[in-house]
Amino acid sequence: MRSSRSLASRIVVYSWAAPTTMVGLIAGGLTLATGGRSRVREGALEFHGGFATWMARGLGFGAMTLGHVILGYDGWWLDVLRPHEQVHVRQAERWGIAFLPAYLVASVLAWGAGNHYYHDNWFERDARARSGEREGPGAT
Template identity: 55%
Template structure:
């Protein structure tokens, strides 16, 4: 079953691998972590951060600002990995269309995007879990 999921996600992951390769040409570093390729640093990371993004998931590839930031964002980004596994080749168009639909309705294209709302729910769960651990 895992092989089928990898194949279903492969087109999106290949786009991620292409982006990762370009990032690495400009100084980024890559590592395999929790079943995905994480790429961080380099010139594109600073460009991404200046535009308000700390990370982006493309299939089984996560591009991020720094290794430390990727570690913080890992639960959120892994929601997107699972979404890519569900949606396969349709993930990128579905994500973009969901944001566009929110924009056309006068809502925020990112914060009201259903794909992001699912990931934000994970953020809230992690925060709640971490709060309980500290008590």
């Protein structure tokens, strides 16, 4: 979390993103209950191992953000993908309760336009651009 934010503004931002974060906390609880681990990095709770690894393997991701919770396949993936996932944390802070529905709508719109539901999702393109990832063939 940016240190320049006041305590009051941080409370507002965390509260606004809380509905999405709650979904992440459920997954985080399942991760801890199944032998996973947690840590705090840059204002977000990161979980890996156990349920998070099972979910990452099943859905095919290295890391996924749900509000102020980031689920990762393992600690290495969390470290590598942190800049990208932190952009999603900021997106959840801006969009609040609408983040998950808006993300799904962006996927449907990309797919409906004949593009890739994930790679061409506006939120993913924004996260790649803001985290300094390159676009185009071979980019993830």
